[in-house]
Amino acid sequence: MTTVERTRTTHTEAAEIMPFGGWESTPARNGLDDHETLFRFPAPDDPAPSTARLLTMAGGAALLGFGAVGVGLRAFVTVVGGAPFWYVPALALFGLLSVVLTVGAFLSIHRPVLPWLLLVCALGPLTVDILIAATY
Secondary structure, three states, rough: OOOOOOOOOOOOHHHHHHOOOOOOOOOOOOOOOOOOOOOOOOOOOOOOOOOOHHHHHHHHHHHHHHHHHHHHHHHHHHHHOOOOOOHHHHHHHHHHHHHHHHHHHHOOOOOHHEEEEEEEEHHHHHHHHHHHHHHH
């Protein structure tokens, strides 16, 4: 007895509404080379990043997250005690910039140097957040 496998074609609405395309395989636009694309969701045919690389990046992102939680706790205490009007927007701006750089690092995980550069750059806004939270 033989079994026949049907080729599965999956189509989701996500490819039309997501800015980077869907999670499923979508055809590349004409004239767009893979070397030109820095940030993209992984395609199903992409090789998996090494476990050590993924764990190291996740550990770095976790350290950034723990630093941000410390800033958030300190900011909460400062806001309850009375803070200047610019305090919360400044912390939010630098915190979101750090998060955007970290997300960019994970979206560029298949590049050799860019993810590490983005994770190191994410330390800058978080350091400014720490300094603002510690000063006030």
